[in-house]
Amino acid sequence: MNILVINSGSSSLKYQLVDMSDESVISKGTCERIGFEDSFISYKTFKGIKKTIKISMENHIEAFKAVKDILLNRECGVISSVEDVTAIGHRVVLGGPKFNKSVLINEDVIKSIEEFIPLAPLHNTANIQGILACKDIFGKSKPQVAVFDTAFHSTMLPKAYIFPIPYEYYEKYNIRKYGFHGTSHRYVSSRCAELMNKDISKIKMITCHLGNGSSIAAIDGGKVIDTSMGLTPLDGLIMGTRSGSIDPSVVTFIMDKENLSPREMDKILNKKSGFLGVSKISSDDRDISNAAAHGNVQAMLAHDILRYQMTKLIGGYIAALNGCDSIVFTAGIGANEPSHRYKVCKSLSYLGLKIDEELNNQMIRGKEGKISTKDSKIDVFVIPTNEELLIARDTKNLIEQKKCSS
Ligand code: AMP
Secondary structure (H helix, E strand, O other): EEEEEEOOOOOEEEEEEEOOOEEEEEEEEEEEEOOOOOEEEEEEEEEOOOOEOOOOOOHHHHHHHHHHHHHHHHHHOOOOOOOOOOOOEEEEEHHHHHHOOEEEEHHHHHHHHOOOOOHHHHHHHHHHHHHHHHHHHOOOOOOOOEEOHHHHHHHHHHHOOOOOOHHHHHHHHHHOOOOOOHHHHHHHHHHHHHHOOHHHHOOOEEEEEEEOOEEEEEOOEEEEEEOOOOOOOOOOOOOOOOOOOOOOHHHHHHHHHHHHHHHHHHHHHOOOOHHHHOOOOOOOOOHHHHHHHHOHHHHHHHHHHHHHHHHHHHHHHHHHHOOEEEEEEHHHHOOEEEHHHHHHHOOOHHHHHHOOHHHHHHHHOOEEOOOEOOOOEEEEEEEEOOHHHHHHHHHHHHHHHHHOOO
């Protein structure tokens, strides 16, 4: 059984074809700059073929057509007919309060995803474009599944997800904390339980997804009790270009002073803040590390902010969990940058947390394992995330359940 996993953005489209007999990726790629004149597709197959080709893709339907052509291509293709794709699993960013798990997509599900477009305009619109384009290119009868970024966080209680503003905004507009990166937090938390050789229901855990977007989740017995992202992925930690949590008055003050519209202010907070805003250099952690190593004060400040915020969040979540058995680091920065892990864990040493420096330095570029010492009171792991695999697994499970029930 082959499952096509799709992550559809407003101008990009990432895909992976997963052979579920051994969960191996047989082809993967990215369509970029969809809708622009210079659109291109990069792909890689298990046969060792790796290419980037310029190809006109005016919209998502054309992008999916390009993906299909590559999957079926005589030279670089990995399947011989569209029938070899059993089902398609989509990453959907905001499921709202309606979806606490992955679902088979039907007209009602599409309508519900549409309902949440006002809260996630770019993401949910792109996700729907992807779903509809798949219907066109792979056929209406091809089963499609939605795997929501927000679903894993649906176990939060109102005390964690209600913002202390007039309650009518929650009632009128569904304004509340939803949390994001749920598929990643779910993957690494269940993998962490496997590595600890313990039942997840007995573990108090904190998972740190640190990438261009970053979020931390507090997970008690496999259920999220709190997470750092909120109504949108703008909340929480300092990120590549996103501010994370700031005093709300800063927003109204700057808008007033600079005469900015909500859209312009939104752009500043989402695209011009975070590492980029503070360092004035780059949104990329590797560039910040480079500059910091050369004594750039702004770059050092950006890193100090990240580490300080992480320490405060993890400390707060340990209190909220009333204990902690393990901490996990994942995503581009979490799974590759030992210095953040070391410094954050050092500042939690009063809890008996001890890091093995050598192991920590080794755990980069896709390596998975424990980085705490044997006598550490809290186990610390680096676990590269694999959201695509979880989407493929959910898709397989749902279509098998459907077969059983029909
Ligand atoms: P992500 O959003 O998970 O793809 O993560 C992107 C971030 O991870 C960027 O800030 C990169 O600088 C950082 N990153 C990715 N790969 C590495 C690496 N090998 N070493 C250090 N940082 C990395």
